[in-house]
Amino acid sequence: MATIAIVNHERCVGCELCARACGVTHAIQLNLAHNWVEVTEDLCWACGACERMCPFSAIALPPWAEANKELRDKIYAQNRKPKKSRVAAQASVEGAEEEEEVFAGQSQ
Numbered sequence: 437m438a439t440i441a442i443v444n445h446e447r448c449v450g451c452e453l454c455a456r457a458c459g460v461t462h463a464i465q466l467n468l469a470h471n472w473v474e475v476t477e478d479l480c481w482a483c484g485a486c487e488r489m490c491p492f493s494a495i496a497l498p499p500w501a502e503a504n505k506e507l508r509d510k511i512y513a514q515n516r517k518p519k520k521s522r523v524a525a526q527a528s529v530e531g532a533e534e535e536e537e538v539f540a541g542q543s544q
């Protein structure tokens with residue numbers, strides 16, 4: 437039997453964060469009838485990225501599995517890239533406005 441991520445259906449709430457983490461092989465699908473996810477054995481590379489993403493510890497590689505850490509960290513980093521926050525965006529707009537005022541003051 438291949439080593440794949442295992443879903444604990446009692447814990448899974450079907451949020452699909454793990455499916456987002458599994459964006460390379462697309463091994464995770466939501467089962468709408470049960471509102472839990474399932475893993476397609478042939479597509480799972482046992483990277484463990486889904487395990488790190490799940491807030492409910494509902495998906496994990498079996499304890500004996502050796503996770504492909506290099507692949508996992510690469511995928512995890514891709515999915516956790518910080519987006520420019522609204523606060524940072526607002527601060528940069530305000531900074532630009534202040535600069536304009538300074539330049540306007542200098543030209544007088």
Ligand code: SF4
Pocket residue numbers: 443447448449450451452453454455472473489490491492493494495
């Ligand atoms: S992240 Fe966890 S709770 Fe959410 S769908 Fe995946 S296994 Fe289920």
Ligand code: SF4
Pocket residue numbers: 440441457458461462463464475479480481482483484485486487
């Ligand atoms: S271990 Fe990796 S390939 Fe397998 S289901 Fe999780 S994220 Fe997808």
